[in-house]
Amino acid sequence: MTTTAPPDQASKQQLLEWYRTxxxxxxxxxxxxxxxxxxxxxxxxxxxxxxxxxxxxxxTHLRLDDxxxxxxxxxxxxxxxxxxVRAMMAEIxxxxxxxxxxKGGSMHIADxxxxxxxxxxIVGGGPPMICGVGLSAKIRxxxxxxxxxTGDGGSxxxxxxxxxxxxxxxxxxxxYVVENNGYAEATxxxxxxxxxxxxxxRADGFGLPGVVVDGHDFFAVYEAAGEAxxxxxxxxxxxxxxxxxxxxxxxxxxxxxxxxxxxxxxxLRRTRDCLDLFARQVTSAGLVDAEELRRVDEEVARxxxxxxxxxxxxxxxxxxxxxxxxYVKY
Amino acid sequence: xxxxxxxxxxxPASGRDVRRLVTGASVFDNAEKxxxxxxxxxxxxxxxxxxxxxxxxGSGVSQSLQRHLGGRTGHLAAQRLPxxxxxDMVVHEDERDSAAAVRAMAERRVAAIVVLGxxxxxxxxxxxxxxxxxxxxxxGTNNAFPELREATVAGVAAGLVATARLEGDGxxxxxxxxxxNVNGDVxxxxxxVDVAVTTERWVGARALWRADTISEAVVTFASPGAVGLxxxxxxxxxxxxxxxxxxxxxxxxxxxxxTVVTVPFAPGLVTEVGVVQARRVEPGQAVxxxxxxxxxxxxxxxxxxxxxxxxxxxxxxxxxxxIDVDAVLARAARQRALNGSARPRAPTL
Numbered sequence: 001m002t003t004t005a006p007p008d009q010a011s012k013q014q015l016l017e018w019y020r021t022x023x024x025x026x027x028x029x030x031x032x033x034x035x036x037x038x039x040x041x042x043x044x045x046x047x048x049x050x051x052x053x054x055x056x057x058x059x060t061h062l063r064l065d066d067x068x069x070x071x072x073x074x075x076x077x078x079x080x081x082x083x084x085v086r087a088m089m090a091e092i093x094x095x096x097x098x099x100x101x102x103k104g105g106s107m108h109i110a111d112x113x114x115x116x117x118x119x120x121x122i123v124g125g126g127p128p129m130i131c132g133v134g135l136s137a138k139i140r141x142x143x144x145x146x147x148x149x150t151g152d153g154g155s156x157x158x159x160x161x162x163x164x165x166x167x168x169x170x171x172x173x174x175x176y177v178v179e180n181n182g183y184a185e186a187t188x189x190x191x192x193x194x195x196x197x198x199x200x201x202r203a204d205g206f207g208l209p210g211v212v213v214d215g216h217d218f219f220a221v222y223e224a225a226g227e228a229x230x231x232x233x234x235x236x237x238x239x240x241x242x243x244x245x246x247x248x249x250x251x252x253x254x255x256x257x258x259x260x261x262x263x264x265x266x267x268l269r270r271t272r273d274c275l276d277l278f279a280r281q282v283t284s285a286g287l288v289d290a291e292e293l294r295r296v297d298e299e300v301a302r303x304x305x306x307x308x309x310x311x312x313x314x315x316x317x318x319x320x321x322x323x324x325x326x327y328v329k330y
Numbered sequence: 331x332x333x334x335x336x337x338x339x340x341x342p343a344s345g346r347d348v349r350r351l352v353t354g355a356s357v358f359d360n361a362e363k364x365x366x367x368x369x370x371x372x373x374x375x376x377x378x379x380x381x382x383x384x385x386x387x388g389s390g391v392s393q394s395l396q397r398h399l400g401g402r403t404g405h406l407a408a409q410r411l412p413x414x415x416x417x418d419m420v421v422h423e424d425e426r427d428s429a430a431a432v433r434a435m436a437e438r439r440v441a442a443i444v445v446l447g448x449x450x451x452x453x454x455x456x457x458x459x460x461x462x463x464x465x466x467x468x469x470g471t472n473n474a475f476p477e478l479r480e481a482t483v484a485g486v487a488a489g490l491v492a493t494a495r496l497e498g499d500g501x502x503x504x505x506x507x508x509x510x511n512v513n514g515d516v517x518x519x520x521x522x523v524d525v526a527v528t529t530e531r532w533v534g535a536r537a538l539w540r541a542d543t544i545s546e547a548v549v550t551f552a553s554p555g556a557v558g559l560x561x562x563x564x565x566x567x568x569x570x571x572x573x574x575x576x577x578x579x580x581x582x583x584x585x586x587x588x589t590v591v592t593v594p595f596a597p598g599l600v601t602e603v604g605v606v607q608a609r610r611v612e613p614g615q616a617v618x619x620x621x622x623x624x625x626x627x628x629x630x631x632x633x634x635x636x637x638x639x640x641x642x643x644x645x646x647x648x649x650x651x652x653i654d655v656d657a658v659l660a661r662a663a664r665q666r667a668l669n670g671s672a673r674p675r676a677p678t679l
Contacts (some may be wrong), residue, residue, distance in 0.1 A: 048509065048546055133520065160554070197388050197389045197390075198342070198344055198346070198389040198390055200362070201359070202361065203391065204357055209350040209351050210346070210350060210357075211346055211347060211348050211350050211535075212343070212346040212347070213348070213535055217362060217533070217534070219532035219533070219534040220533070220534050220535050222534070223348065223532075223534040223535040224348045224351065224535045225536075226353050227348060227351045227405075227535075228351055229350060239351055244423075281635060282533065283378075284635070285531060285623065285635065285637060286623075286637060
């Protein structure tokens, strides 16, 4: 069995970096929530707030040359994989300076150079791509790893189940992360998952190991994901990681969320906040000062302010850009 | 005649921790837990129990149980089953559920509680059940406390205890418990098998499987047939479950320990563990643990993150009453308790 070092020895700098990533995602999403309401942002936006510990705890184990495939709720994964936050914001505003020159928007944000194969408008669209990543790494004999993210709803898609099968049959270096946030759009996991709410059971059917962790606890995600990714990298084969989590906003911005109990989100924000938990853990362990975390908060707030201002000021794509970057030349 | 009720706690979350990745531990399927409850009910019904009061169990346990109950045709339909009542309670999907369910069962005066889970589930139930007899069934992977048993048989035994149809004593065992006191808060927590100090700083993925991170442990019994810390202790000095004392171990990495034992530390993981010292712990004795920057693990799961200034003591105390299934069934045979039926018979099979 391959294992990774436990996070006990993480330096202060490393702890602050993890916090910064989670805070950047949170701030990015909270700001988008406000800005979307003004009507300036084209297209649909699905926010990741509440789930930051997963993207951060998983992707911190990946190298630049590893790949991820994301979901429609993809901003957090992109930020954690190192995509430029300003270019992401400009992309979501549909601007020429955007990461995909404004043609992708929120749901198709991608940066192949960073190993981010894209947010994906197709629910369950990421896992087959990650099988491709795994097969490519295996054939070329590299030790790269592919990680796909899927929601609880996406785990019911044939593409997800077929991918688990293919990865098992070909023994691919892939990790399938399920972010079980309790709802497939507006349908509770209690009503949409036939075999009960344990998405991890999907792994059993294909002979993959599957584990469940608390998706609010960065260190729980970090530890389990570290083992799964090290296993894949070391030739141990694919696995499934189910992270139980909650989203703070609706399925999309504008979702009235009539399917949620009154006060549900307020209670979650009060009791199930990965940033609060992380801050409490590292400060009570005496590893980081509250003041140091506050400084990160301020720096991140400035970064997001600048990103929004730049995005608003950036030029729109020109009609002459219409046919560029549409097709890839091989 | 008063209605005889038995509580059932089937933990849907047991058996899915990180050991599936790191040690190759087994998966205990929730559909099987539901099937176990069905078979348990057959045993309870045969012994004359009227009602099962069950904790709500999602994640496929209830669905499986309902499928089995709904599929009772032919010869199965003739078997008497207790009525099933699922507690109407708020579900958090964490250990608060087991605690709340057991409190509700105690209020409803259940005559016994059957627990389907691992050491962790039993730990939570034992902390709240008082002297209600437990029937401890293993569904986890690393369990020293509950037994791996056919649920039908356990159901018959639990039912015979619940309906008080047997005479004499010796049917229940008084187990031991470790009461954990953190900074003077005695209600903090408890364990049934072991309390360990680990240098792993974060609760993280919870399972305790890196033996070389453990500096100290207290065990209630040291069984050579167990997996984990109880087995480590047994390799040094076995302590029978029925003995009143426990054991306090100081551990160190094998290269720095005078004694090195090779034990199954987790399912699929046999490893060397260095033992520096093993001392008896007497009933009522409070053992101070050396504070470290790390975690306190209870029954194999990291539960509390500690700093060097935290003060932890562990006291060996009396634990829950547990039904001795073999003793009950042997007594039932001697007293011919299962010859014929004490209840109106269901149609002949």
